[in-house]
Amino acid sequence: MTNHRDEALTKHDLQHTLADAFSCIGPGVHTGLSAVMTVMPADADSGYVFFRKDVHPEMGLVPARWHTVTDTQLSTTVSNRFGVRVSTVEHLLAALHASGIDNARIVLDGPEVPIMDGSAKCFVDFIEQVGKKAQQRLRQAIVITQPIKIELNGASAMLEPHPSPLFEMHIDFPNTLIGQQHYTTQLGEHTFKQELAPARTFGLTKHIEALKASGLAKGGSLKNALVVDGEKLLNQEGLRFSDEFARHKTLDSIGDLALAGATIIGKFTGYKSGHHLNNLLLRKLMHQNHSSVYTTLRQAQHRWQAIAHYPEAI
Numbered sequence: 155m156t157n158h159r160d161e162a163l164t165k166h167d168l169q170h171t172l173a174d175a176f177s178c179i180g181p182g183v184h185t186g187l188s189a190v191m192t193v194m195p196a197d198a199d200s201g202y203v204f205f206r207k208d209v210h211p212e213m214g215l216v217p218a219r220w221h222t223v224t225d226t227q228l229s230t231t232v233s234n235r236f237g238v239r240v241s242t243v244e245h246l247l248a249a250l251h252a253s254g255i256d257n258a259r260i261v262l263d264g265p266e267v268p269i270m271d272g273s274a275k276c277f278v279d280f281i282e283q284v285g286k287k288a289q290q291r292l293r294q295a296i297v298i299t300q301p302i303k304i305e306l307n308g309a310s311a312m313l314e315p316h317p318s319p320l321f322e323m324h325i326d327f328p329n330t331l332i333g334q335q336h337y338t339t340q341l342g343e344h345t346f347k348q349e350l351a352p353a354r355t356f357g358l359t360k361h362i363e364a365l366k367a368s369g370l371a372k373g374g375s376l377k378n379a380l381v382v383d384g385e386k387l388l389n390q391e392g393l394r395f396s397d398e399f400a401r402h403k404t405l406d407s408i409g410d411l412a413l414a415g416a417t418i419i420g421k422f423t424g425y426k427s428g429h430h431l432n433n434l435l436l437r438k439l440m441h442q443n444h445s446s447v448y449t450t451l452r453q454a455q456h457r458w459q460a461i462a463h464y465p466e467a468i
């Protein structure tokens with residue numbers, strides 16, 4: 155029998171950052187404010203850290219972690235102790251996490267990540283263009299050992315033991331084109347790029363009108379969001395996938411769970427869940443020690459069966 159400690163490290167076991175920087179420019183969907191964003195390589199163990207260069211340099215660092223989330227209305231917003239915010243982080247973080255980038259410094263001159271075409275496609279394309287660089291530190295993993303669930307107003311978000319990161323999403327928008335949809339995917343770089351990254355954010359006309367009247371969704375348009383009016387889609391180019399809505403909600407969940415700061419080894423199931431529930435789930439996970447084990451991805455993969463059957467042995 156081979157001892158995993160004797161086996162050579164693979165690239166998959168190691169943390170990665172970008173091999174080079176890339177930049178995007180564009181408005182944020184909610185603030186409507188335009189920003190130039192540069193995503194740069196970062197040191198091992200640093201995670202995803204935003205830096206707002208339009209504020210005083212000593213106040214600009216905003217780490218993107220589950221505990222720095224301060225607003226989940228419409229999108230996920232992270233803030234620092236000075237109240238400096240970065241909104242709509244979820245599509246970029248989903249692209250970085252699913253592409254195997256553990257550490258990145260994201261420099262912005264505005265308060266919101268550019269929405270681009272409403273999906274994560276352009277971020278994934280940029281990451282592929284600049285490439286990845288392995289770092290000499292092991293990837294971290296959170297292995298789910300017991301089910302953990304958050305329920306609120308008929309919606310729920312749950313994590314359960316599973317040997318690999320699996321995402322399942324159920325949505326229900328009665329009397330609309332969307333209707334009931336569900337989508338399941340194994341988190342993986344190729345699958346994410348092909349099946350999830352192009353899925354765009356969406357809204358219902360009745361909600362969008364109310365949001366705009368309250369000064370929200372200022373940057374939203376048919377160029378960066380699918381807009382559904384009852385049984386009709388207002389975007390003339392049509393859908394990229396028949397279940398594009400469920401795919402986008404899956405993408406959102408991957409981005410929200412990337413705020414854990416490690417790969418979650420387990421099955422996520424969202425039922426009508428969104429940014430708020432996803433963050434509550436992470437907070438419960440982090441505070442409820444008996445539901446998970448924090449380890450390296452290498453150890454997690456080798457010891458999964460032992461963890462699943464004998465969680466107390468870890």
Ligand SMILES: [Zn+2]
Pocket residue numbers: 244245355402406
């Ligand atoms: Zn989204």
